[in-house]
Amino acid sequence: MKQPPKKAYTMSHTEDVLLQASRISKKFGGLSALNDVSLHIRRGEIYGLIGPNGAGKTTLFNVITGLYQPSAGGFRFNGAHYQSGKPHLLAQAGIARTFQNIRLFSNLTALENVMIGRHVRTRAGVFGALLRDSSTRDEERAITARAHELLQYVGIEKSVQILAKHLSYGEQRRLEIARALATDPLLLALDEPAAGMNAIETESLKMLLQTIRGNGTTVLLIEHDVKLIMGLCDRVAVLDYGKKIAEGLPEHVRNDPTVIAAYLGGGDD
Amino acid sequence: MFSFGKSDQRWIFWLLLALLLLLPFLTDALLGRGWVRIVDFAMLYIMLALGLNIVVGYAGLLDLGYIAFFAVGAYCYALTGSPHLTQAFPVAFPDGVHLTFWIVLPLAALIAGGFGVLLGAPTLRLRGDYLAIVTLGFGEIIRIFLNNLNAPINLTNGPQGISRIDPVRIADVSLSVTQHIFGVEFPSVHLYFYLFLVFTALVVFVSHRLERSRIGRAWMAIREDEIAASAMGINTRNLKLLAFAMGATFGGASGALFAGFQGFVSPESFSLMESIMVLCMVVLGGMGNIAGVILGGVLLALLPEVLRHSVVPLQQALFGKTIVDPESLRMLLFGGALIVMMLYRPAGLLPSRLRRRELRGDEAAAEESVYDVTH
Numbered sequence: 166m167k168q169p170p171k172k173a174y175t176m177s178h179t180e181d182v183l184l185q186a187s188r189i190s191k192k193f194g195g196l197s198a199l200n201d202v203s204l205h206i207r208r209g210e211i212y213g214l215i216g217p218n219g220a221g222k223t224t225l226f227n228v229i230t231g232l233y234q235p236s237a238g239g240f241r242f243n244g245a246h247y248q249s250g251k252p253h254l255l256a257q258a259g260i261a262r263t264f265q266n267i268r269l270f271s272n273l274t275a276l277e278n279v280m281i282g283r284h285v286r287t288r289a290g291v292f293g294a295l296l297r298d299s300s301t302r303d304e305e306r307a308i309t310a311r312a313h314e315l316l317q318y319v320g321i322e323k324s325v326q327i328l329a330k331h332l333s334y335g336e337q338r339r340l341e342i343a344r345a346l347a348t349d350p351l352l353l354a355l356d357e358p359a360a361g362m363n364a365i366e367t368e369s370l371k372m373l374l375q376t377i378r379g380n381g382t383t384v385l386l387i388e389h390d391v392k393l394i395m396g397l398c399d400r401v402a403v404l405d406y407g408k409k410i411a412e413g414l415p416e417h418v419r420n421d422p423t424v425i426a427a428y429l430g431g432g433d434d
Numbered sequence: 435m436f437s438f439g440k441s442d443q444r445w446i447f448w449l450l451l452a453l454l455l456l457l458p459f460l461t462d463a464l465l466g467r468g469w470v471r472i473v474d475f476a477m478l479y480i481m482l483a484l485g486l487n488i489v490v491g492y493a494g495l496l497d498l499g500y501i502a503f504f505a506v507g508a509y510c511y512a513l514t515g516s517p518h519l520t521q522a523f524p525v526a527f528p529d530g531v532h533l534t535f536w537i538v539l540p541l542a543a544l545i546a547g548g549f550g551v552l553l554g555a556p557t558l559r560l561r562g563d564y565l566a567i568v569t570l571g572f573g574e575i576i577r578i579f580l581n582n583l584n585a586p587i588n589l590t591n592g593p594q595g596i597s598r599i600d601p602v603r604i605a606d607v608s609l610s611v612t613q614h615i616f617g618v619e620f621p622s623v624h625l626y627f628y629l630f631l632v633f634t635a636l637v638v639f640v641s642h643r644l645e646r647s648r649i650g651r652a653w654m655a656i657r658e659d660e661i662a663a664s665a666m667g668i669n670t671r672n673l674k675l676l677a678f679a680m681g682a683t684f685g686g687a688s689g690a691l692f693a694g695f696q697g698f699v700s701p702e703s704f705s706l707m708e709s710i711m712v713l714c715m716v717v718l719g720g721m722g723n724i725a726g727v728i729l730g731g732v733l734l735a736l737l738p739e740v741l742r743h744s745v746v747p748l749q750q751a752l753f754g755k756t757i758v759d760p761e762s763l764r765m766l767l768f769g770g771a772l773i774v775m776m777l778y779r780p781a782g783l784l785p786s787r788l789r790r791r792e793l794r795g796d797e798a799a800a801e802e803s804v805y806d807v808t809h
Contacts, residue, residue, distance in 0.1 A: 252664040252665045253665075253670070256664075256666060257667050264662065268665075269658075269662070270658035270659055271659075272658055281651050281652065281668070284655075284666060289649070290649065291644070291680075293647070294649050294650065295643050301647075305648075348666060
């Protein structure tokens with residue numbers, strides 16, 4: 166019952182839009198980090214969110230994943246309305262995320278990191294842990310098996326028992342994705358997954374993201390690297406100074422004069 | 435220890451068990467009866483340290499007021515197993531309250547667990563230093579309450595403490611008098627040793643099971659990174675409260691055992707120093723590792739007694755008088771040991787499973803994890 170319907174959008178949901186953010190604003194003191202931002206993400210697409218540094222990408226991300234409470238506005242996800250979600254409730258609802266500056270459970274192994282990702286889809290409590298009855302044992306076995314599977318899926322199955330903090334940078338990024346996937350997300354939200362990666366690593370990340378989408382998970386991608394976004398995303402939104410200045414197909418957005426101005430630092434000042 | 439095969443491990447287990455069962459008799463024969471009592475207290479400290487290990491070692495919540503739960507448990511037992519309440523409520527309890535051990539113990543554990551939630555709830559947003567300060571304050575509040583709740587209604591009897599507490603009785607066998615079983619003489623301290631052994635084993639069992647469970651993993655996730663944990667769908671509020679409650683429950687149960695064993699409780703047994711002592715057992719032994727915590731408990735509970743029995747005679751023999759009193763020497767050694775530990779073994783004497791696993795290499799670890807799943 167707690168298993169989210171994977172690929173449910175092909176069957177039960179006629180609704181095409183997975184996430185609909187409406188007029189989200191977020192102020193930090195006097196600073197307006199987000200100003201009336203609306204956007205929608207369709208099921209099954211890879212949606213890119215780009216913009217210069219400090220444009221509000223991560224802020225929007227944190228609102229959608231429940232870490233921040235928006236000053237105004239709200240969003241619909243998978244048919245339910247959220248104004249100020251709590252992170253664990255949104256994870257339960259099917260949004261999984263990674264972090265811009267990797268936040269793994271560093272003193273735990275890669276396997277345990279992914280096993281923790283299964284927490285939200287499993288149910289054993291204190292009594293299950295103490296009695297270790299057959300259903301708890303089955304659940305533990307399933308958690309371990311799924312974690313191994315996911316480590317293999319993202320291509321770091323060799324590092325199962327290595328502590329997260331001792332993995333290489335690229336492996337840590339992949340482990341974060343595996344951990345997020347362990348929550349069976351409908352929407353996988355990645356905050357600059359290619360930051361600090363070399364060209365080869367970026368290319369293989371791109372392939373991984375395409376596989377993930379191919380398996381039916383919608384992807385929201387914040388990225389600094391415009392090239393990665395252009396080759397990967399179905400649709401792109403551009404944020405600048407907390408406002409959405411463009412949205413649409415990557416080719417259109419790339420040629421949009423306001424976007425070029427924002428990126429080149431031109432504009433009106 | 436891990437280079438042994440499975441059958442070797444079984445042998446070691448039985449050997450250890452036999453040794454533990456004979457321990458009071460061996461101690462009695464070799465060191466005298468006073469030492470059996472000291473061993474009993476060491477067992478209580480181990481239980482406390484294991485309880486605190488859940489809060490500090492697993493969930494990563496630094497608690498400097500843990501002894502308060504021990505106090506709550508001890509006073510629960512004292513109030514419900516002594517004539518004391520006659521003074522405050524002569525009509526309701528003409529003879530005091532004398533509940534049986536099997537009611538008092540769960541009651542004390544439950545109430546202490548409730549206090550754990552009470553402490554946990556307002557501190558949910560705090561971490562590290564800030565949490566330490568609040569818990570420290572909580573510990574002191576409990577002690578000061580116990581010290582002052584003798585007026586207007588005499589509940590705790592203030593600094594004098596509560597005496598004439600009923601000894602633990604199990605199936606009409608009082609543990610406070612020497613019993614003869616199959617012709618073998620079991621003095622009171624021996625009987626309490628076995629009682630404490632059973633409860634310590636229970637606490638070890640519970641800790642071990644929790645550590646390798648969904649709940650244990652969630653606690654460790656919170657310890658490692660609370661924001662990431664909540665983003666992974668872990669309800670950090672409930673799990674932190676659960677950690678506080680579980681830790682406090684163990685503290686309360688050992689407090690009740692302490693009251694029954696001692697026959698007397700007073701607020702001065704629950705000072706800040708005791709909290710720090712228990713925390714040091716956890717840190718010194720190896721946070722998050724059950725064997726380490728037990729080792730820390732044994733060492734720190736026995737150290738002062740060893741000093742007490744060796745320092746004075748030694749100085750008498752050498753100088754003809756006592757120059758340094760054992761109590762201050764204890765603190766000196768204690769502080770020194772902590773500094774040395776933090777410099778050379780920051781993870782504790784027996785570091786937790788994961789750090790060991792790293793040193794042993796991947797293959798052995800992979801085997802172990804398969805073993806974990808199938809057992």
